[in-house]
Amino acid sequence: MGLLRFVCSSLLFFAVALAWHADAFGGTLTLSWSNASATADGISVERRTGSQGPFAVIGSVDPRATAFTDSSVSDGTLYCYRVRAFTAVQYSDYSNVACGQTSTASPAPTPAPTPAPTPAPTPAPTPAPTPAPTPAAVTLSLGSAGSGGGVIVGTASGISCQGSCSYQFAPATSVVLSALPAAGSSFVGWSGGGCGGTGSCVVALSTDTAVSASFVALPVTAGSPPEGLGSGSPGTPPAPTCCPAQMGDLLAAVLPSARSVQVGSAATAFVSIVNAGSTGAPGVGISLRTAIPASLDYAATDPSTNQPVGALNTPVDIAPGQTRTFVISIVPTDAFPPTNTVLNLGGPDTAISPLSGVNTLWLSAWTAPGPDIVAVSATSDRDGIVYLASDTGAGAFAVATTNVGQSGPITVSADTGPVAVPVSLALCRTNPATGACISPPAATLTVEIDATTTPTFAIFAQRTGALAFDPVANRIYVRFTDASGTLRGATSVAVRTR
Numbered sequence: 001m002g003l004l005r006f007v008c009s010s011l012l013f014f015a016v017a018l019a020w021h022a023d024a025f026g027g028t029l030t031l032s033w034s035n036a037s038a039t040a041d042g043i044s045v046e047r048r049t050g051s052q053g054p055f056a057v058i059g060s061v062d063p064r065a066t067a068f069t070d071s072s073v074s075d076g077t078l079y080c081y082r083v084r085a086f087t088a089v090q091y092s093d094y095s096n097v098a099c100g101q102t103s104t105a106s107p108a109p110t111p112a113p114t115p116a117p118t119p120a121p122t123p124a125p126t127p128a129p130t131p132a133p134t135p136a137a138v139t140l141s142l143g144s145a146g147s148g149g150g151v152i153v154g155t156a157s158g159i160s161c162q163g164s165c166s167y168q169f170a171p172a173t174s175v176v177l178s179a180l181p182a183a184g185s186s187f188v189g190w191s192g193g194g195c196g197g198t199g200s201c202v203v204a205l206s207t208d209t210a211v212s213a214s215f216v217a218l219p220v221t222a223g224s225p226p227e228g229l230g231s232g233s234p235g236t237p238p239a240p241t242c243c244p245a246q247m248g249d250l251l252a253a254v255l256p257s258a259r260s261v262q263v264g265s266a267a268t269a270f271v272s273i274v275n276a277g278s279t280g281a282p283g284v285g286i287s288l289r290t291a292i293p294a295s296l297d298y299a300a301t302d303p304s305t306n307q308p309v310g311a312l313n314t315p316v317d318i319a320p321g322q323t324r325t326f327v328i329s330i331v332p333t334d335a336f337p338p339t340n341t342v343l344n345l346g347g348p349d350t351a352i353s354p355l356s357g358v359n360t361l362w363l364s365a366w367t368a369p370g371p372d373i374v375a376v377s378a379t380s381d382r383d384g385i386v387y388l389a390s391d392t393g394a395g396a397f398a399v400a401t402t403n404v405g406q407s408g409p410i411t412v413s414a415d416t417g418p419v420a421v422p423v424s425l426a427l428c429r430t431n432p433a434t435g436a437c438i439s440p441p442a443a444t445l446t447v448e449i450d451a452t453t454t455p456t457f458a459i460f461a462q463r464t465g466a467l468a469f470d471p472v473a474n475r476i477y478v479r480f481t482d483a484s485g486t487l488r489g490a491t492s493v494a495v496r497t498r
Helices: none
Strands: 018-025 028-035 042-049 056-061 067-070 078-086 098-101 138-145 150-154 165-169 173-181 185-191 201-205 209-217 250-255 258-262 267-275 281-288 294-301 316-318 323-332 336-341 343-346 361-366 373-378 385-388 394-403 408-415 423-430 444-449 456-463 475-481 487-497
Touching (some): 028 078, 042 067, 056 067, 138 173, 138 201, 150 209, 173 209, 250 343, 258 267, 267 281, 267 316, 281 294, 281 323, 361 487, 385 394, 394 475, 408 423, 423 475, 456 475
Parallel strands (some): 138 209, 258 361, 385 487
Antiparallel strands (some): 018 028, 028 067, 042 056, 042 078, 078 098, 138 165, 173 201, 185 209, 250 267, 267 323, 281 316, 281 343, 394 456, 423 456
16 A cells, blocks of 8 residues: 655645545545645545546545545546645645555455255244334434535425534435525535435435535635626626616526536526516516426525525515525436527516526536536626727726536637627636736637636727617627537626727
8 A cells, every 4th residue: 555645735825735645445545634724615625537637526625624535436446636725716726646546356265165064953933023113203414515505405395404404204205405506606516315416316215314415615706796797706696787688677687697517417597686667576486488408496595695595486576676686506307509598587467588698598408527617707897897998999807717517628709799899809818816917818718627727817808989888789798618619608798988
């Protein structure tokens, strides 16, 4: 059994030093390290099979933890690991790579021939044991893990758990659980109860069962969170202030603008609906209007905390001048290409007209995992509008991203969509701490975006003609496509002359 040691790099804003090794014990590999960090929110563990190939996140642990046991390994196989610390806004550099190989199961020895035994007197039959009585109730224990937050809700009455909770049920009860991430968080998977992945968790309660949902914090842009349409930190419900995507007196916005998930995994997004009228809007809810092979659930959230409140799929009343926020979860049941998914937003007396990139969601589903880029924009006035100077005609805005899917090469580009807006565009990758370009501005940029990483970009606009203020038509779209040209993420802002 080899001992491998290495040290993790310093993390921006705080220092973390780890020395760790991989030990093989039969069907598990155990990592241990010494942790000098006092400010991290957690430690992310990544693994690859063999000495080459991509790493994938297999879990995260408490920042005070000094060990991790990987039991999802096969006999006689080499695995390599790396770790890094993280906070809600930053990741450290990766540690060195440590590798370990599980042992190969030895064949059972051939037993020696056993002589025929001498028949013994037949004993009196032993009475069959009395079966244990069926318990009157079983306990379902729920909890959350990871650097983010969220709520676990269930089909059984009363299940709405934030933190740690327990519920009593009759034996043989079947419960379907869903995880709703809080603002600024993403749901990354289940553990316990026979559940895995990011779809619904179905638990058949024959004995006491514990289930945990893991949430990770998404990155935010430097400075104060932007507030306008198409802006804000990932997971923050957008405030639809700049663009009248409306019918009657309701306005709406959706963030992020695009998701790309594996079949059976949940694509979450946040919705804000404003009643700009003088009368109330009763029974406002959300459903799918575009016909795609998927199911949609939604829950209202508390605008002050962005935590889900109330029961799933329950319409709400919106008073005049009031904003209500929601989280939606769309689970595809079959694969489909990027589709501009229109939502039914409103109530029996009110509805909202679709506006692509503002209150719709570009959604795709795939049979194999791939990149899923959550992108949000930040403008100087925090209103979702990039202002071009009246004298020079120049302006700029920032885009923050996180890849909540698989690693892969991503091409970043900017355009004005279906409208020929008189602007020229260029972009660069930036230093997340300073906002300075670390690559020359260009029309497109191809970068390798690993899973859970958070690259940032700057987009530069130069006016080339007269530009009226029309935030519905005059927009700049930033798109993230994979090597095949498939859309994996997007965001947009309005553009005008100051």
